[in-house]
Amino acid sequence: MPDSPPVGRRERKKAATRQAIADAALELFLDHGFERVSVRDVAERADVSTTTLFAHFPSKEALVFDREESIDAKLTAAVRERPAGQGVVEALRAHALTSWVSIKSDPRLDRFTALVDGTPALSEYAERMWMRHAGTLSTVIAEELGREVDDLACSALARFALEIPTLAKGRHDPRATVETVFDLLVHGWQSQIEPGGAVTGSDED
Structure with missing residues (x-):
């Protein structure tokens, strides 16, 4: 089986951003509850815009199941x-x-x-x-x-x-x-x- 192609810088950055958003969301949800945390709260904790957040996750619920x-x-x-x-x-x-x-x-x-x-x-x-x-x-x-x-x-x-x-x-x-x-x-x-x-x-x- 051929080796997988190397992951480029852009893909690595995209994956890191996605992981940062997911980590921020889970931390906030575990600490404060799902309903009491807004998407904007998650975006601010991850230091991204809400537009960027939704580019990675289609819904608030999807933030919990990032895998x-x-x-x-x-x-x-x-x-x-x-x-x-x-x-x-x-x-x-x-x-x-x-x-x-x-x-x-x-x-x-x-x-x-x-x-x-x-x-x-x-x-x-x-x-x-x-x-x-x-x-x-x-x-x-x-x-x-x-x-x-x-x-x-x-x-x-x-x-x-x-x-x-x-x-x-x-x-x-x-x-x-x-x-x-x-x-x-x-x-x-x-x-x-x-x-x-x-x-x-x-x-x-």
């Missing part, structure tokens, strides 16, 4: 650029272990989750975003497997995989949670049941 586009790109790459001989499910497992597990170490995670869950506009935006990611992933899986775009199995796999960050929330060992869920996908429910009806891979507090 939305990169998530779609990474999900697509995880499936399409997987190593030869690796199945789609295992490619998604590898992606989850490298991308989603690390999120658990972010010290702002609990406050971020509370912000989104406690703000109806953000909760609704997050749900729509989740559906877009599911649609993207489902389409990519279907294309890779040579199936119809609306294939039910591909849609189910995409949605199940994207639920993993939620399933891992609040558990002591998110890596073990990811492994258990993907083992379930690969081997089925019966493999999770021990003789006597006990469920393997549980993460009890």
